[in-house]
Amino acid sequence: xxxxRKIFISCKDATLLTCKKQxxxxxxxxxxxxxIHLFICTVCALFYKQTNLIHEQFTKMNNESHxxxxxxxxxxxxxxxxxxxxxxxx
Amino acid sequence: MLNPKNWVALxxxxxxxxxxxxxxxxxxxxxxxxxxxxxxxKSQHTYNGTANEKTWLTAILKNKIIDxxxxxxxxxxxxTDSIDNDTNNDFFNADKNYHWFESKQPHHWNNTDxxxxxxxxxxxxxxxxQKMPEKLATVFSLKYxxxxxxxxxxxxxxxxxxxxxxxxxRAKLQLRECLEKNWFNI
Numbered sequence: 001x002x003x004x005r006k007i008f009i010s011c012k013d014a015t016l017l018t019c020k021k022q023x024x025x026x027x028x029x030x031x032x033x034x035x036i037h038l039f040i041c042t043v044c045a046l047f048y049k050q051t052n053l054i055h056e057q058f059t060k061m062n063n064e065s066h067x068x069x070x071x072x073x074x075x076x077x078x079x080x081x082x083x084x085x086x087x088x089x090x
Numbered sequence: 091m092l093n094p095k096n097w098v099a100l101x102x103x104x105x106x107x108x109x110x111x112x113x114x115x116x117x118x119x120x121x122x123x124x125x126x127x128x129x130x131x132k133s134q135h136t137y138n139g140t141a142n143e144k145t146w147l148t149a150i151l152k153n154k155i156i157d158x159x160x161x162x163x164x165x166x167x168x169x170t171d172s173i174d175n176d177t178n179n180d181f182f183n184a185d186k187n188y189h190w191f192e193s194k195q196p197h198h199w200n201n202t203d204x205x206x207x208x209x210x211x212x213x214x215x216x217x218x219x220q221k222m223p224e225k226l227a228t229v230f231s232l233k234y235x236x237x238x239x240x241x242x243x244x245x246x247x248x249x250x251x252x253x254x255x256x257x258x259x260r261a262k263l264q265l266r267e268c269l270e271k272n273w274f275n276i
Contacts, residue, residue: 010188046196072102
């Protein structure tokens with residue numbers, strides 16, 4: 001592989017490396033390649049920034065106790081309680 | 091100490107929401123929640139007291155969700171092959187050194203801060219996840235919602251690490267594009 005190809009990677013590879021970096025699964029060499037690519041390619045830099053944002057959002061959603069927007073129907077609750085009570089008595 | 095008598099009152103809603111967030115189907119989430127209680131009752135003897143009751147029940151539900159994913163994946167194994175062979179060429183132009191196709195390039199997002207604060211953003215996110223092919227959505231959810239370790243996911247789902255990266259790459263390309271079209275720049 002020529003030196004040029006070692007240093008300059010494609011947008012396809014750069015976005016893949018972005019994904020790897022976001023999961024801390026990037027090697028030192030890949031990190032350098034990504035850095036150089038992002039420096040010269042604004043489109044991939046945008047991908048990097050936006051997917052980081054999506055990432056943060058997932059972390060935030062996972063940390064918030066799951067919004068209790070749904071409630072179990074009363075009839076299901078009563079049924080389930082009966083099953084459990086019966087099982088305990090056994 | 092486990093106290094099954096109080097489970098329904100204390101945890102039914104919590105487990106329902108936990109499941110719904112992952113499987114995005116209310117009836118299915120209800121089933122999984124109920125099965126969790128039944129399994130938990132039957133395996134009370136395996137509870138060793140290190141985790142609290144809620145954590146223990148959640149772990150049981152989590153296993154049920156993974157079982158559900160896995161059964162679904164078996165059904166879609168044909169689809170797997172096509173995804174594995176697909177190299178994201180619909181985003182990148184092979185004739186131009188895998189540069190972005192112009193129509194596929196990311197654009198600036200407007201009002202990111204405000205958009206992200208909104209609860210509706212989470213809905214947009216889950217709508218976009220629903221649009222992903224089943225297999226991608228599953229692997230992506232296992233990683234980003236269940237926060238499972240990558241090696242564990244590969245083992246559970248039966249894919250190699252390079253398959254995994256192809257899928258995560260693809261999932262992020264699609265998710266980003268979908269959010270741009272349906273949320274940020276409308």
